[in-house]
Amino acid sequence: xxxxxxxxxxxxxxxxxxxxxxxxxxxxxxxxxxxxxxxxxxxxxxxxxxxxxxxxxxxxxxxxxxxxxxxxxxxxxxxxxxxxxxxxxxxxxxxxxxxxxxxxxxxxxxxxxxxxxxxxxxxxxxxxxxxxxxxxxxxxxxxxxxxxxxxxxxxxxxxxxxxxxxxxxxxxxxxxxxxxxxxxxxxxxxxxxxxxxxxxxxxxxxx
Amino acid sequence: xxxxxxxxxxxxxxxxxxxxxxxxxxxxxxxxxxxxxxxxxxxxxxxxxxxxxxxxxxxxxxxxxxxxxxxxxxxxxxxxxxxxxxxxxxxxxxxxxxxxxxxxxxxxxxxxxxxxxxxxxxxxxxxxxxxxxxxxxxxxxxxxxxxxxxxxxxxxxxxxxxxxxxxxxxxxxxxxxxxxxxxxxxxxxxxxxxxxxxxxxxxxxxxxxxxxxxxxxxxxxxxxxxxxxxxxxxxxxxxxxxxxxxxxxxxxxxxxxxxxxxx
Numbered sequence: 001x002x003x004x005x006x007x008x009x010x011x012x013x014x015x016x017x018x019x020x021x022x023x024x025x026x027x028x029x030x031x032x033x034x035x036x037x038x039x040x041x042x043x044x045x046x047x048x049x050x051x052x053x054x055x056x057x058x059x060x061x062x063x064x065x066x067x068x069x070x071x072x073x074x075x076x077x078x079x080x081x082x083x084x085x086x087x088x089x090x091x092x093x094x095x096x097x098x099x100x101x102x103x104x105x106x107x108x109x110x111x112x113x114x115x116x117x118x119x120x121x122x123x124x125x126x127x128x129x130x131x132x133x134x135x136x137x138x139x140x141x142x143x144x145x146x147x148x149x150x151x152x153x154x155x156x157x158x159x160x161x162x163x164x165x166x167x168x169x170x171x172x173x174x175x176x177x178x179x180x181x182x183x184x185x186x187x188x189x190x191x192x193x194x195x196x197x198x199x200x201x202x203x204x205x206x207x
Numbered sequence: 208x209x210x211x212x213x214x215x216x217x218x219x220x221x222x223x224x225x226x227x228x229x230x231x232x233x234x235x236x237x238x239x240x241x242x243x244x245x246x247x248x249x250x251x252x253x254x255x256x257x258x259x260x261x262x263x264x265x266x267x268x269x270x271x272x273x274x275x276x277x278x279x280x281x282x283x284x285x286x287x288x289x290x291x292x293x294x295x296x297x298x299x300x301x302x303x304x305x306x307x308x309x310x311x312x313x314x315x316x317x318x319x320x321x322x323x324x325x326x327x328x329x330x331x332x333x334x335x336x337x338x339x340x341x342x343x344x345x346x347x348x349x350x351x352x353x354x355x356x357x358x359x360x361x362x363x364x365x366x367x368x369x370x371x372x373x374x375x376x377x378x379x380x381x382x383x384x385x386x387x388x389x390x391x392x393x394x395x396x397x398x399x400x401x402x403x404x405x406x407x408x409x410x411x412x413x414x415x416x417x418x419x420x421x422x423x424x425x426x427x428x429x430x431x432x433x434x435x436x437x438x439x440x441x442x443x444x445x446x447x448x449x450x451x452x453x454x455x456x457x458x459x460x461x462x463x464x465x466x467x468x469x470x
Contacts (some may be wrong), residue, residue: 066314068313069310073307076306
């Protein structure tokens with residue numbers, strides 16, 4: 001068993017037309033035993049940027065707090081909100097700091113650039129030591145990532161409106177986590193548009 | 208006579224004084240005034256800017272996310288605003304330290320740092336510079352205006368010696384004696400934020416070097432509690448908002464050239 005499979009969990013993010021969506025399951029396990037069904041893996045960084053992390057749960061929690069620290073310092077000093085691409089690089093450098101004793105998480109960043117930069121959709125993912133992947137379509141991570149890759153490749157198409165994007169990302173996640181023993185027990189989907197963020201909780205196979 | 212005991216901050220004089228600390232406070236007495244007033248529903252900070260002039264590039268300050276802070280008044284954390292008087296470079300270093308200390312507390316305890324603890328962190332550091340290392344003390348006095356759930360609204364003052372105390376109203380920098388006596392006369396215990404704002408502006412008007420008040424010379428900030436979320440809300444006024452406030456109080460000034468002075 002690998003350390004990345006101890007707690008289980010998966011995250012996926014997709015780009016739509018002037019919107020992005022990010023979704024994750026809610027399971028927290030200890031190998032085969034399910035310990036919690038309300039473990040959120042996606043956190044708001046700013047109003048327009050969300051960060052999802054799959055992998056070892058203690059690192060998910062710790063990194064969430066470390067990024068809050070660094071983003072607060074950034075915001076106070078720069079007197080403006082951080083941009084998604086800048087935040088992705090912050091994630092990358094934070095992980096690389098621990099190159100030889102890494103945090104066991106795979107992060108996914110989803111957001112919109114600031115209004116002055118056109119509210120452009122942005123997604124990115126990284127590996128455990130911070131190698132960034134700037135995809136134009138979708139990014140996946142977690143124990144169900146092989147399944148997520150396959151389904152997303154089949155269902156995703158460019159320029160989906162927020163409601164369509166919600167359906168696409170939900171179907172991708174729900175069917176992928178059904179095929180994975182370590183992910184599941186409900187899901188959360190955030191759709192980020194320039195006006196607002198819509199958060200929906202999904203109930204699927206609770207096993 | 209004092210000369211022999213000046214060179215090292217870590218040495219007492221025969222009269223039992225630490226001259227370096229006193230010289231640091233002397234530097235602060237030449238800096239722009241900062242005053243703070245504690246109200247029952249908030250805290251008010253007002254400061255006189257000394258670095259002014261036509262050639263100063265303030266374009267960033269106009270649209271800045273937290274409003275024209277930069278020379279005297281700084282956001283330290285979502286629940287604390289700091290006002291500085293003294294050597295600007297030393298002040299920037301201390302503000303950075305305070306911001307990091309507040310985030311470290313948030314990281315460890317997942318809650319906003321209590322205002323007094325933030326003052327203590329800075330004071331512990333400042334005291335270190337008076338006892339070991341052979342380095343000079345920070346030539347900065349700070350006012351901390353903050354809110355926490357434990358003691359609600361608070362106002363603290365710390366100086367280069369590393370000492371701090373809590374105040375209902377106080378003043379640091381140039382003319383602080385005058386301002387302090389004015390505050391003593393006019394301060395009342397159950398003052399509201401609106402009344403405190405008016406009092407702050409009036410006292411600044413009487414103690415500042417320039418004869419009329421304007422946004423190039425005045426920095427202003429207020430910390431209150433948001434009625435809905437019950438969270439502290441820090442507002443550092445943008446230059447346009449300072450001018451609007453002064454008009455409201457009937458103390459607006461006309462356009463005129465100002466000379467640049469060092470803080």
